[in-house]
Amino acid sequence: MNKIIAVIVTYNRKELLKESIEALRSQTYKDMDILVVDNASTDGTYDNVVKKYDNLKYINTGSNIGGAGGFNLGMKYAIENNYEYAWLMDDDTIAMPTALQSLMKKANILNDEFSYLSSIVKWTDNSICKMNIQILNKKWIYDYEKIQNNLILLEKCSFVSCFVNLKIAKKVGLPIKEFFIYGDDWEYTLRLSKEKNGYVDCDSIVIHKMKENFNASIINMPSEKIPRHYYNCRNLSYTYRKISKKIYIKYVISNLLEVIKILIKSKNYRLKRIYYLLKGIFAGMFFNPKIEYVK
16 A cells, blocks of 8 residues: 555546546656545546546545535545545646655655645646635744745645645544535644644645636625635634634624625625625634544
8 A cells, every 4th residue: 555645525527537637647756546535426427537547546425515524534534544645635636747756755855744735736827826825834934944945834725735744634633524615724734733834845736727716705706606605704713713812803803894895896796795704704603513533
């Protein structure tokens, strides 16, 4: 068995999944297993994609439990099967050929003293993907030795190419499945960062093949995605509540100010945007999921 397992969470995007798998199979660093966590796709994902690959590991969740539920299951599988690293990504993540080789090189440079590594995430036009911009630790500039090795200290990042050290993951538990979508990656990497430093590897590159290069702002979010912002507000409310009351209050105030920005800047669906924002903030006051640990 290899010591690395790549975990792809997918839902009804068989063509993107195939491209993501092919990118993994084309890595210059070959010693890796691949696990597809399928949120009960109905587009023939298993028969048309998964079934055609040898030695591909596969979990069908039985229902759509969201990205958070999928990554929870994938991490649980990785830990229970004694892998050393889990490389997490969505099904629209296309890893450049040397992405994993660079991550492993940095893991060796750090002598395994890290909780996670994050790749540089670009969009299809080679610009930075706005949804996956990492949040740097405020003390990053002082870690000059790491900077020389193209490693920058992080506070948190997305699950689009997040390389997790499972030795640390065992201590902090699994991603919170009840988050469903949005914010599960930030909460989890914040939790990992408290245990051991995480870094962005500036030499590891992936493409996030989103339809549009947009961030998760409710102001300009496409109309069909507006209801999802409920989860974003609820989940981040939980995350910031756990950090401190001061940070939580700042987050709530910033979202109330977003209401004004929606009224001024949003071109359509203003009431719908405000409704899901306020609904999420209210739900976040009482949202208290438990962190699950693997024994």
